[in-house]
Amino acid sequence: MNRAVTEIRDYSIQETSRISGLSESTLRYYESIGLIDPIARDTSSHHRRYSERDLDSVIATACLNATGMSIPDMRAYLRNRAEGASSAADQIELLERQRRRLADEVVFVRLRQQYIDVKVAYWRAVRDDDAVSVRSLTAQAHDLAALLRSARSASDKEAA
Amino acid sequence: MNRAVTEIRDYSIQETSRISGLSESTLRYYESIGLIDPIARDTSSHHRRYSERDLDSVIATACLNATGMSIPDMRAYLRNRAEGASSAADQIELLERQRRRLADEVVFVRLRQQYIDVKVAYWRAVRDDDAVSVRSLTAQAHDLAALLRSARSASDKEAA
DNA sequence: TTGCTCCTCACGTCACGTGAGGTGGC
DNA sequence: TTGCTCCTCACGTCACGTGAGGTGGC
Numbered sequence: 110m111n112r113a114v115t116e117i118r119d120y121s122i123q124e125t126s127r128i129s130g131l132s133e134s135t136l137r138y139y140e141s142i143g144l145i146d147p148i149a150r151d152t153s154s155h156h157r158r159y160s161e162r163d164l165d166s167v168i169a170t171a172c173l174n175a176t177g178m179s180i181p182d183m184r185a186y187l188r189n190r191a192e193g194a195s196s197a198a199d200q201i202e203l204l205e206r207q208r209r210r211l212a213d214e215v216v217f218v219r220l221r222q223q224y225i226d227v228k229v230a231y232w233r234a235v236r237d238d239d240a241v242s243v244r245s246l247t248a249q250a251h252d253l254a255a256l257l258r259s260a261r262s263a264s265d266k267e268a269a
Numbered sequence: 270m271n272r273a274v275t276e277i278r279d280y281s282i283q284e285t286s287r288i289s290g291l292s293e294s295t296l297r298y299y300e301s302i303g304l305i306d307p308i309a310r311d312t313s314s315h316h317r318r319y320s321e322r323d324l325d326s327v328i329a330t331a332c333l334n335a336t337g338m339s340i341p342d343m344r345a346y347l348r349n350r351a352e353g354a355s356s357a358a359d360q361i362e363l364l365e366r367q368r369r370r371l372a373d374e375v376v377f378v379r380l381r382q383q384y385i386d387v388k389v390a391y392w393r394a395v396r397d398d399d400a401v402s403v404r405s406l407t408a409q410a411h412d413l414a415a416l417l418r419s420a421r422s423a424s425d426k427e428a429a
Numbered sequence: 430t431t432g433c434t435c436c437t438c439a440c441g442t443c444a445c446g447t448g449a450g451g452t453g454g455c
Numbered sequence: 456t457t458g459c460t461c462c463t464c465a466c467g468t469c470a471c472g473t474g475a476g477g478t479g480g481c
Binding site for chain 1: 460461462463
């Protein structure tokens, strides 16, 4: 181990924030809801002092945050992680579920873009007094709106 | 005009919700914040009665809602709309701004997906005890995390 | 009387962000 | 004494959703 070479010290909340990319308020929030373990305090100032071990778990949490994962899912992931390497398969599964969620989100946003495209075309047709296009674009918008509604309720179901 | 043929009547909040795709609670909410004009009430029951004109504006609002537009932007769009067809160019501009926002969102979600891909590959390498891959994937994850942070602050700036 | 739709508050949701007001050590 | 970092509440944000408790007309 090169622990003897590496400096062993603890970190302020500001340093921890810079290293992890999580804001100080997020760090306090995650601790308050028990997503990360209680951080030891300086005896006199009562300021948080993050150990190297704390930093590891904060960084892991920041990773999950970066994937856009919900807090309940992050909790499950971190619990698995604490149980050791045996659950590496679980980690992968949770990550891939999150990936599917993101894929759904992309599809949904693409639908919204298509909807906007139709709306823009519609307004151009209105401007150009093109009654035929106006009619067909109105129908297209109607169909897309129905798709959007079902896509939204589908992603709601997924979240639940 | 075929107004003489079309049945002229008003609509309950339930009917308006079904037609527009907005929930009843959203309809009440939009009215309470002045996004849509105050709806006339039945004199005795005090229930909302949506006129055909109301329905037009509700449907227009539902369209914007379907694009994922923020309420302040919807407000601007609807104000323009009320000022007549002369501002069709403004409508198109607002819609295209929204489209760019959505494009940014897709980029952001794609980054998150990439990040997950790297994490999954990382866990597989850990499982397979592939130290070389672990090291290179750790570095990749680090770089992507930095990209994600800047992408997030960029989209924050955009929103402001 | 029973059902139905509708009503108005008020509070809940999600993941934090933002002050206000105060403290410890240089 | 001044600055600095840090602290703890409590309330704000965004766009609604969800009850609770009540009303009017068939």
